[in-house]
Amino acid sequence: MSVIGKPVKRPEPRGFLANTYLPSVLKGMWITLRHMFRRKVTMQYPEESWRLPDGYRGLPALVKDDNDRVKCVACYLCQYVCPPKAIHIEAQEIGTGVEKGPRVFDINMLRCIMCGYCEEVCPEQAIFLTPEYRTVGLNREEMIFHKDKLLEMGGVRPDPIKKWARLTAPAAGGNPPRPAAPGVAR
Amino acid sequence: MSDDPRDMESWILTTKIADYVAWGRKNSLWPMPMGLACCAIELMAMVAPRYDVARFGAEALRFSPRQADLMIVAGTVTKKMAPAVRRIFDQMPEPKWVIAMGACASSGGMFRTYSVTQGVDEIIPVDVYVPGCPPRPEALIEGIMQVQRLLDERARESRGAAPRSPATVAAR
Numbered sequence: 001m002s003v004i005g006k007p008v009k010r011p012e013p014r015g016f017l018a019n020t021y022l023p024s025v026l027k028g029m030w031i032t033l034r035h036m037f038r039r040k041v042t043m044q045y046p047e048e049s050w051r052l053p054d055g056y057r058g059l060p061a062l063v064k065d066d067n068d069r070v071k072c073v074a075c076y077l078c079q080y081v082c083p084p085k086a087i088h089i090e091a092q093e094i095g096t097g098v099e100k101g102p103r104v105f106d107i108n109m110l111r112c113i114m115c116g117y118c119e120e121v122c123p124e125q126a127i128f129l130t131p132e133y134r135t136v137g138l139n140r141e142e143m144i145f146h147k148d149k150l151l152e153m154g155g156v157r158p159d160p161i162k163k164w165a166r167l168t169a170p171a172a173g174g175n176p177p178r179p180a181a182p183g184v185a186r
Numbered sequence: 187m188s189d190d191p192r193d194m195e196s197w198i199l200t201t202k203i204a205d206y207v208a209w210g211r212k213n214s215l216w217p218m219p220m221g222l223a224c225c226a227i228e229l230m231a232m233v234a235p236r237y238d239v240a241r242f243g244a245e246a247l248r249f250s251p252r253q254a255d256l257m258i259v260a261g262t263v264t265k266k267m268a269p270a271v272r273r274i275f276d277q278m279p280e281p282k283w284v285i286a287m288g289a290c291a292s293s294g295g296m297f298r299t300y301s302v303t304q305g306v307d308e309i310i311p312v313d314v315y316v317p318g319c320p321p322r323p324e325a326l327i328e329g330i331m332q333v334q335r336l337l338d339e340r341a342r343e344s345r346g347a348a349p350r351s352p353a354t355v356a357a358r
Binding site: 041042043044045046049050059083084085108109110111112113114115133134135136137138139140143 | 235236237238241289292293294295296298305307313314315316317318319321322324325327328329331332336
Protein backbone atom coordinates (compact mmCIF):
# COMPACT_ATOMS: atom_id res chain seq x y z
CA MET A 1 0.00 0.00 0.00
CA SER A 2 1.42 3.34 -0.97
CA VAL A 3 1.21 6.57 1.06
CA ILE A 4 -0.98 9.25 -0.47
CA GLY A 5 0.29 12.81 -0.22
CA LYS A 6 3.62 14.22 0.90
CA PRO A 7 4.31 14.98 4.59
CA VAL A 8 5.33 18.54 5.45
CA LYS A 9 8.95 18.97 6.61
CA ARG A 10 9.90 20.97 9.68
CA PRO A 11 11.46 24.35 8.83
CA GLU A 12 15.24 24.59 8.59
CA PRO A 13 17.06 25.73 11.76
CA ARG A 14 16.93 29.51 12.02
CA GLY A 15 20.00 31.72 11.97
CA PHE A 16 21.50 33.68 14.86
CA LEU A 17 19.55 36.87 14.08
CA ALA A 18 16.21 35.08 14.05
CA ASN A 19 17.04 33.44 17.35
CA THR A 20 17.33 36.85 19.02
CA TYR A 21 13.63 37.37 18.05
CA LEU A 22 14.41 40.99 17.22
CA PRO A 23 13.26 40.86 13.57
CA SER A 24 9.90 39.42 14.59
CA VAL A 25 9.47 41.94 17.40
CA LEU A 26 10.27 44.84 15.09
CA LYS A 27 7.93 43.46 12.48
CA GLY A 28 5.11 43.29 15.02
CA MET A 29 5.80 46.81 16.23
CA TRP A 30 5.82 48.03 12.63
CA ILE A 31 2.35 46.56 12.12
CA THR A 32 1.10 48.23 15.30
CA LEU A 33 2.61 51.54 14.22
CA ARG A 34 1.02 51.30 10.80
CA HIS A 35 -2.42 50.79 12.35
CA MET A 36 -2.05 54.01 14.32
CA PHE A 37 -2.20 56.03 11.12
CA ARG A 38 -5.04 54.15 9.50
CA ARG A 39 -8.67 55.22 9.39
CA LYS A 40 -10.40 54.75 12.75
CA VAL A 41 -12.99 51.98 12.52
CA THR A 42 -14.72 52.41 15.88
CA MET A 43 -18.29 53.64 15.75
CA GLN A 44 -18.94 55.88 18.77
CA TYR A 45 -22.19 54.04 19.40
CA PRO A 46 -24.49 56.07 21.65
CA GLU A 47 -23.56 59.25 19.79
CA GLU A 48 -23.57 57.82 16.27
CA SER A 49 -25.19 54.71 14.86
CA TRP A 50 -25.92 52.90 11.64
CA ARG A 51 -28.26 54.16 8.98
CA LEU A 52 -30.36 51.04 8.74
CA PRO A 53 -31.31 49.71 5.32
CA ASP A 54 -34.95 49.67 4.20
CA GLY A 55 -36.73 46.55 5.34
CA TYR A 56 -34.60 46.15 8.46
CA ARG A 57 -36.28 43.73 10.82
CA GLY A 58 -36.47 45.12 14.33
CA LEU A 59 -39.23 44.85 16.90
CA PRO A 60 -42.71 44.29 15.41
CA ALA A 61 -45.50 46.83 15.86
CA LEU A 62 -49.14 47.35 14.91
CA VAL A 63 -50.23 50.18 12.63
CA LYS A 64 -53.36 52.27 12.17
CA ASP A 65 -54.76 53.45 8.83
CA ASP A 66 -55.22 57.09 7.86
CA ASN A 67 -58.71 57.10 9.44
CA ASP A 68 -57.25 56.23 12.85
CA ARG A 69 -58.62 52.68 12.68
CA VAL A 70 -56.70 49.70 13.96
CA LYS A 71 -55.93 47.73 10.83
CA CYS A 72 -55.72 44.40 12.61
CA VAL A 73 -58.85 42.27 12.23
CA ALA A 74 -57.77 39.59 14.72
CA CYS A 75 -57.56 36.79 12.15
CA TYR A 76 -54.94 34.98 14.28
CA LEU A 77 -52.73 34.26 11.27
CA CYS A 78 -49.66 35.90 12.81
CA GLN A 79 -50.26 34.09 16.07
CA TYR A 80 -50.49 30.86 14.11
CA VAL A 81 -47.38 31.40 12.01
CA CYS A 82 -45.14 32.85 14.75
CA PRO A 83 -42.30 30.32 15.25
CA PRO A 84 -41.64 31.06 18.96
CA LYS A 85 -45.38 31.69 19.64
CA ALA A 86 -44.64 35.20 20.84
CA ILE A 87 -48.01 36.67 19.82
CA HIS A 88 -51.20 36.39 21.87
CA ILE A 89 -54.47 37.71 20.44
CA GLU A 90 -58.02 37.86 21.75
CA ALA A 91 -60.68 39.06 19.33
CA GLN A 92 -63.73 41.24 19.93
CA GLU A 93 -66.63 42.65 17.95
CA ILE A 94 -66.02 46.25 17.01
CA GLY A 95 -69.64 47.03 16.19
CA THR A 96 -69.43 47.45 12.45
CA GLY A 97 -70.92 44.10 11.63
CA VAL A 98 -68.21 43.66 9.06
CA GLU A 99 -64.92 43.07 10.79
CA LYS A 100 -63.71 42.15 14.22
CA GLY A 101 -60.74 43.64 15.98
CA PRO A 102 -58.23 42.69 18.66
CA ARG A 103 -59.25 43.19 22.27
CA VAL A 104 -55.89 41.91 23.44
CA PHE A 105 -52.80 41.91 21.27
CA ASP A 106 -49.63 41.05 23.17
CA ILE A 107 -46.21 40.38 21.74
CA ASN A 108 -43.59 38.94 24.05
CA MET A 109 -40.51 40.75 22.78
CA LEU A 110 -38.25 38.36 24.66
CA ARG A 111 -39.68 35.47 22.64
CA CYS A 112 -39.77 37.37 19.35
CA ILE A 113 -37.00 36.50 16.95
CA MET A 114 -37.80 39.27 14.44
CA CYS A 115 -38.20 36.82 11.60
CA GLY A 116 -40.89 38.89 9.86
CA TYR A 117 -43.30 36.02 9.26
CA CYS A 118 -46.11 38.00 10.91
CA GLU A 119 -45.58 40.90 8.53
CA GLU A 120 -45.41 38.51 5.61
CA VAL A 121 -48.56 36.60 6.47
CA CYS A 122 -50.75 39.54 7.52
CA PRO A 123 -53.66 39.91 5.03
CA GLU A 124 -54.48 43.41 6.28
CA GLN A 125 -50.91 44.77 6.37
CA ALA A 126 -51.52 45.60 10.00
CA ILE A 127 -48.26 44.43 11.55
CA PHE A 128 -44.83 45.64 10.54
CA LEU A 129 -41.30 45.22 11.76
CA THR A 130 -39.92 48.57 12.86
CA PRO A 131 -36.23 49.55 12.73
CA GLU A 132 -36.19 49.60 16.54
CA TYR A 133 -33.43 47.42 17.94
CA ARG A 134 -32.14 49.15 21.07
CA THR A 135 -34.85 48.30 23.59
CA VAL A 136 -33.68 46.57 26.74
CA GLY A 137 -35.82 45.53 29.68
CA LEU A 138 -35.46 45.11 33.42
CA ASN A 139 -38.00 42.32 33.85
CA ARG A 140 -40.08 39.95 31.79
CA GLU A 141 -43.41 41.68 32.35
CA GLU A 142 -42.31 44.98 30.87
CA MET A 143 -41.04 43.22 27.77
CA ILE A 144 -44.54 41.93 26.93
CA PHE A 145 -45.79 44.78 24.77
CA HIS A 146 -49.54 45.32 24.84
CA LYS A 147 -51.80 46.64 22.08
CA ASP A 148 -51.53 50.32 23.02
CA LYS A 149 -47.77 50.29 23.09
CA LEU A 150 -47.56 48.35 19.81
CA LEU A 151 -49.90 50.84 18.12
CA GLU A 152 -47.85 53.72 19.44
CA MET A 153 -44.67 52.14 18.08
CA GLY A 154 -46.20 51.43 14.69
CA GLY A 155 -47.83 54.78 14.01
CA VAL A 156 -49.90 55.34 10.87
CA ARG A 157 -49.61 53.70 7.49
CA PRO A 158 -51.97 54.95 4.77
CA ASP A 159 -54.42 52.35 3.49
CA PRO A 160 -54.07 52.12 -0.32
CA ILE A 161 -56.97 49.69 -0.73
CA LYS A 162 -59.69 51.74 0.99
CA LYS A 163 -61.45 48.60 2.08
CA TRP A 164 -63.57 50.37 4.69
CA ALA A 165 -64.89 52.89 2.18
CA ARG A 166 -65.98 50.07 -0.08
CA LEU A 167 -67.52 48.07 2.74
CA THR A 168 -69.67 50.92 4.01
CA ALA A 169 -70.59 52.61 0.68
CA PRO A 170 -73.68 51.43 -1.26
CA ALA A 171 -72.70 48.92 -3.89
CA ALA A 172 -72.64 50.08 -7.50
CA GLY A 173 -74.39 47.14 -9.10
CA GLY A 174 -72.20 44.35 -7.77
CA ASN A 175 -72.68 42.65 -4.42
CA PRO A 176 -75.42 44.10 -2.18
CA PRO A 177 -74.13 45.96 0.87
CA ARG A 178 -73.81 43.73 3.86
CA PRO A 179 -75.97 44.52 6.89
CA ALA A 180 -74.22 46.71 9.41
CA ALA A 181 -76.09 45.40 12.44
CA PRO A 182 -73.88 43.65 15.02
CA GLY A 183 -74.69 40.17 16.13
CA VAL A 184 -76.15 38.97 12.86
CA ALA A 185 -75.48 35.29 12.37
CA ARG A 186 -73.58 34.56 9.22
CA MET B 187 -28.29 74.04 34.48
CA SER B 188 -31.77 73.60 35.94
CA ASP B 189 -33.32 74.90 39.15
CA ASP B 190 -34.14 71.42 40.35
CA PRO B 191 -32.19 71.02 43.61
CA ARG B 192 -31.67 67.36 42.78
CA ASP B 193 -29.54 68.48 39.85
CA MET B 194 -27.02 70.20 42.08
CA GLU B 195 -24.81 67.16 41.65
CA SER B 196 -24.31 67.96 38.02
CA TRP B 197 -22.26 71.04 38.86
CA ILE B 198 -20.97 70.49 42.40
CA LEU B 199 -18.75 67.49 43.05
CA THR B 200 -19.71 66.00 46.39
CA THR B 201 -19.13 62.35 46.95
CA LYS B 202 -19.54 59.58 49.41
CA ILE B 203 -17.32 56.58 49.47
CA ALA B 204 -20.20 54.40 48.22
CA ASP B 205 -20.62 56.61 45.18
CA TYR B 206 -16.91 56.61 44.57
CA VAL B 207 -16.77 52.83 44.70
CA ALA B 208 -19.81 52.57 42.45
CA TRP B 209 -18.17 54.94 39.99
CA GLY B 210 -15.15 52.70 39.87
CA ARG B 211 -17.22 49.56 39.54
CA LYS B 212 -19.46 50.82 36.82
CA ASN B 213 -16.57 51.92 34.65
CA SER B 214 -14.69 48.65 34.98
CA LEU B 215 -17.30 45.94 34.60
CA TRP B 216 -15.47 42.76 33.77
CA PRO B 217 -17.81 40.49 31.86
CA MET B 218 -17.87 36.75 32.11
CA PRO B 219 -18.70 35.70 28.54
CA MET B 220 -21.15 32.86 29.03
CA GLY B 221 -21.28 32.27 25.29
CA LEU B 222 -23.49 29.27 24.60
CA ALA B 223 -24.74 29.83 21.06
CA CYS B 224 -24.86 32.27 18.17
CA CYS B 225 -25.35 35.29 20.44
CA ALA B 226 -21.73 34.82 21.45
CA ILE B 227 -20.71 35.91 17.95
CA GLU B 228 -22.42 39.24 18.47
CA LEU B 229 -20.84 39.38 21.91
CA MET B 230 -17.45 39.07 20.24
CA ALA B 231 -18.43 41.73 17.72
CA MET B 232 -19.21 44.05 20.61
CA VAL B 233 -15.70 43.61 22.00
CA ALA B 234 -14.07 44.00 18.58
CA PRO B 235 -12.85 47.40 17.30
CA ARG B 236 -15.99 48.38 15.42
CA TYR B 237 -18.13 48.68 18.56
CA ASP B 238 -15.27 48.59 21.07
CA VAL B 239 -16.82 48.09 24.47
CA ALA B 240 -13.49 49.25 25.93
CA ARG B 241 -15.03 52.70 25.67
CA PHE B 242 -17.26 51.60 28.57
CA GLY B 243 -14.48 49.88 30.48
CA ALA B 244 -15.96 46.43 29.91
CA GLU B 245 -13.42 45.04 27.49
CA ALA B 246 -11.67 42.71 29.94
CA LEU B 247 -13.56 39.48 29.30
CA ARG B 248 -12.57 37.14 32.12
CA PHE B 249 -12.82 33.46 31.51
CA SER B 250 -12.36 32.85 35.19
CA PRO B 251 -15.58 33.60 37.07
CA ARG B 252 -13.57 34.63 40.14
CA GLN B 253 -12.36 37.70 38.28
CA ALA B 254 -15.65 38.71 36.67
CA ASP B 255 -18.57 40.75 37.94
CA LEU B 256 -20.95 40.85 34.99
CA MET B 257 -22.22 37.62 33.50
CA ILE B 258 -23.47 37.93 29.94
CA VAL B 259 -25.51 34.82 29.22
CA ALA B 260 -25.37 34.74 25.43
CA GLY B 261 -27.23 31.83 23.96
CA THR B 262 -29.51 28.90 24.54
CA VAL B 263 -29.24 27.54 28.07
CA THR B 264 -30.02 23.86 27.80
CA LYS B 265 -31.06 21.90 30.86
CA LYS B 266 -27.77 20.07 30.60
CA MET B 267 -25.80 23.33 30.70
CA ALA B 268 -27.91 24.92 33.42
CA PRO B 269 -26.01 23.47 36.42
CA ALA B 270 -22.74 24.72 34.97
CA VAL B 271 -24.20 28.20 34.43
CA ARG B 272 -25.47 28.25 38.00
CA ARG B 273 -22.14 27.07 39.35
CA ILE B 274 -20.19 29.69 37.40
CA PHE B 275 -22.60 32.33 38.70
CA ASP B 276 -22.03 31.11 42.25
CA GLN B 277 -18.28 31.32 41.77
CA MET B 278 -18.42 34.97 40.79
CA PRO B 279 -17.66 37.32 43.70
CA GLU B 280 -20.25 39.80 44.91
CA PRO B 281 -21.35 42.28 43.74
CA LYS B 282 -22.37 40.72 40.45
CA TRP B 283 -24.82 41.40 37.66
CA VAL B 284 -26.36 39.31 34.92
CA ILE B 285 -27.42 40.25 31.40
CA ALA B 286 -29.66 37.76 29.59
CA MET B 287 -28.73 38.34 25.98
CA GLY B 288 -31.08 37.31 23.22
CA ALA B 289 -34.39 35.51 23.02
CA CYS B 290 -33.15 32.10 24.21
CA ALA B 291 -31.42 33.29 27.36
CA SER B 292 -34.23 35.73 28.17
CA SER B 293 -37.22 33.45 27.73
CA GLY B 294 -36.28 30.28 25.90
CA GLY B 295 -37.04 31.98 22.59
CA MET B 296 -38.26 29.60 19.94
CA PHE B 297 -37.02 26.56 21.82
CA ARG B 298 -40.19 25.61 23.66
CA THR B 299 -38.65 22.25 24.39
CA TYR B 300 -38.16 19.93 27.30
CA SER B 301 -34.41 20.25 26.94
CA VAL B 302 -34.14 24.05 27.20
CA THR B 303 -34.61 26.26 30.26
CA GLN B 304 -37.39 28.74 29.52
CA GLY B 305 -35.23 31.72 30.40
CA VAL B 306 -32.00 31.76 32.34
CA ASP B 307 -33.82 33.64 35.13
CA GLU B 308 -35.17 30.27 36.20
CA ILE B 309 -31.73 29.48 37.60
CA ILE B 310 -29.94 32.79 38.19
CA PRO B 311 -31.25 36.31 38.95
CA VAL B 312 -31.20 38.47 35.81
CA ASP B 313 -30.83 42.25 35.93
CA VAL B 314 -31.18 43.25 32.28
CA TYR B 315 -32.90 41.48 29.38
CA VAL B 316 -31.76 42.23 25.83
CA PRO B 317 -34.25 41.07 23.18
CA GLY B 318 -33.18 40.04 19.70
CA CYS B 319 -32.18 36.93 17.85
CA PRO B 320 -29.36 37.67 18.15
CA PRO B 321 -29.34 41.26 19.42
CA ARG B 322 -27.13 43.71 17.59
CA PRO B 323 -23.91 44.67 19.39
CA GLU B 324 -25.43 48.11 19.96
CA ALA B 325 -28.34 46.52 21.81
CA LEU B 326 -25.90 44.71 24.08
CA ILE B 327 -24.04 47.98 24.68
CA GLU B 328 -27.42 49.43 25.70
CA GLY B 329 -27.72 46.53 28.12
CA ILE B 330 -24.33 47.26 29.62
CA MET B 331 -25.21 50.94 29.95
CA GLN B 332 -28.40 49.86 31.72
CA VAL B 333 -26.36 47.77 34.15
CA GLN B 334 -24.17 50.81 34.81
CA ARG B 335 -27.26 52.89 35.57
CA LEU B 336 -28.65 50.18 37.87
CA LEU B 337 -25.35 49.95 39.69
CA ASP B 338 -25.32 53.69 40.24
CA GLU B 339 -28.90 53.72 41.49
CA ARG B 340 -28.31 50.85 43.89
CA ALA B 341 -25.28 52.60 45.36
CA ARG B 342 -27.44 55.66 45.98
CA GLU B 343 -30.22 53.57 47.48
CA SER B 344 -27.75 51.86 49.81
CA ARG B 345 -26.89 55.17 51.44
CA GLY B 346 -30.48 56.41 51.45
CA ALA B 347 -30.05 59.15 48.85
CA ALA B 348 -32.93 60.37 46.74
CA PRO B 349 -33.07 59.02 43.20
CA ARG B 350 -31.67 61.28 40.53
CA SER B 351 -34.00 63.45 38.54
CA PRO B 352 -34.78 62.13 35.05
CA ALA B 353 -32.85 65.04 33.50
CA THR B 354 -29.66 64.07 35.28
CA VAL B 355 -30.10 60.42 34.41
CA ALA B 356 -30.54 61.30 30.75
CA ALA B 357 -27.43 63.48 30.79
CA ARG B 358 -25.26 60.70 32.09
